[in-house]
Amino acid sequence: MDKLLEVKNLKTYFYSEEKVSKAVDGVSFHLKPQETLGIVGESGCGKSVSSLSILKLVPEPPGKIVEGEVFFEGRDLLKLPQKKLREVRGKDIAMIFQEPMTSLNPVFTIEYQIAEVLLAHTSMSKKEAKEKVVELLDQVKIPSPRERAKDYPHQLSGGMRQRVVIAMSLACSPKVLIADEPTTALDVTIQAQILDLFLDLKEKFKMSVIMITHDLGVIAEMADRVAIMYAGKIVEEASVKELFKSPQHPYTIGLLKCIPKLGGEKKELTTISGSVPDPSEKPAGCSFHPRCPKVQPNCKTDEPKMIEVKSGQWTACHYPGE
Ligand SMILES: Nc1ncnc2c1ncn2[C@@H]1O[C@H](COP(=O)(O)OP(=O)(O)OP(=O)(O)O)[C@@H](O)[C@H]1O
Ligand SMILES: [Mg+2]
Incomplete structure (x- = not known):
């Protein structure tokens, strides 16, 4: 069996009187037996909400899993009754919480x-x-x-x-x-x-481990594959080796440039300008376009879909590569 856990098109939203926060907005990934998958992204991009959703631990209300499937050993966990889900939690799938x-x-x-x-x-x-x-x-x-x-x-x-x-x-x-x-x-x-x-x-x-972090250094040491998250979506997925060797999404490229390097000239620490958008007010087109150094007109209107740029390396960008 190639996929031990498979998350398909997961959407988890938070509702308040005035707005809908699309914290997780169509996330898909899978985990193979005995591999470590890293999930990386800046604060607020939806890493914790994605992982809590897998075991239906998002507080409801205000949260709600509005769409998606989480297959584990052939069953959709999101459809299991609470009693069965409690058997899975802790026994088959355990979680270490952020706090x-x-x-x-x-x-x-x-x-x-x-x-x-x-x-x-x-x-x-x-x-x-x-x-x-x-x-x-x-x-x-x-x-x-x-x-x-x-x-x-x-x-x-x-x-x-x-x-x-x-x-x-x-x-x-x-x-x-x-x-x-x-x-x-x-x-x-x-x-x-x-x-x-x-x-x-x-x-x-x-x-098999899902390791959530905002630290690419941790990923380099621990993970086999990585999913990069931005504004509630996965924007790049690749083996750790490929991701570090030839990142495809401008956001991934930005994150890699933020890692301080020892030796060489002392330059100012690079940052990605701007910040993660509020999940209730995401920009049209590609959510990253207001911060993207390579932005083109169609990025502001057309949302890029995940495409396989190389075998096993996927990205959601109209102009991938460096
Ligand atoms: N209980 C909640 N009610 C309303 N909004 C929430 C709730 N929990 C999370 N959110 C929102 O969902 C979005 C994603 O949050 P999440 O905790 O998944 O981020 P994260 O990627 O884990 O960030 P961090 O690196 O800081 O842990 C954020 O905008 C957050 O404000
Ligand atoms: Mg978190």
């Missing part, structure tokens, strides 16, 4: 919280679950796991808490792990340790 503290409850011990996941999804006894918690904490390289299991979240450092969140997500050996900015809140040395841990665990658990 680690929201996944941890301050009033319960680490042991209690991870054991709760195990008891909900497996037939383990309480005693077995407690032993498994120690094993999981050990797997995410928390020192003295038996003692740490008795701690409350506030007793741990940020890096340790993130390891606990990862341990919790791995509790039921999920097939797919969705990690939403798992290292953003951490300092760089801890970030590197957590990324190493991810690579290690991915091998051990034979998982």
Whole structure:
């Protein structure tokens, strides 16, 4: 089977009295067994809402999944009844949320919280679950796991808490792990340790991973393939190698230029001028056209469709390439 998870034409909108925010506006991508797909884009482009939509975790109202399908093992998750969906969540598809503290409850011990996941999804006894918690904490390289299991979240450092969140997500050996900015809140040395841990665990658990980040450096290290998001849409999709070697969409090219380089002359750090449009007031034609250095008249009126520029490399641009 080539596609473990397939998202097709997903649209998630937020409604308020005066406007409709098209946060996710026709997103399609797939995940192959045991690969890591990176989803990259600036703040507000719809990365978190896309991933929350996969498991129907978008608050409704104000949000609503208005269109699309999410196939996992032959079933459309968006059509599953809540009870069946709860079985998939955590067990087959686990998620690490962008705010680690929201996944941890301050009033319960680490042991209690991870054991709760195990008891909900497996037939383990309480005693077995407690032993498994120690094993999981050990797997995410928390020192003295038996003692740490008795701690409350506030007793741990940020890096340790993130390891606990990862341990919790791995509790039921999920097939797919969705990690939403798992290292953003951490300092760089801890970030590197957590990324190493991810690579290690991915091998051990034979998982497929969706790694959401705004950091192309993280993608270079972690991902096999990348989807670049802009204003609620995917504008480029390619293998990591191709994306870095010959980016096709002007937005991707801009993002790559923003990565600071060591050595050479000291130049001012490049930025992409302007900002991501408000999802309720997207420009006509290509959403990127007001910021695009290559803009042509038809970009302001005709929305570009995804086209395959090279085998496995797709982009939605009327004038792709450098
Ligand atoms: N609960 C909500 N109600 C209304 N609008 C929302 C809600 N959640 C998200 N949005 C809007 O949807 C858009 C996409 O948000 P999303 O959180 O997916 O961005 P993101 O790409 O994850 O950004 P970041 O990198 O900052 O995490 C934003 O414009 C945001 O304001
Ligand atoms: Mg986000």
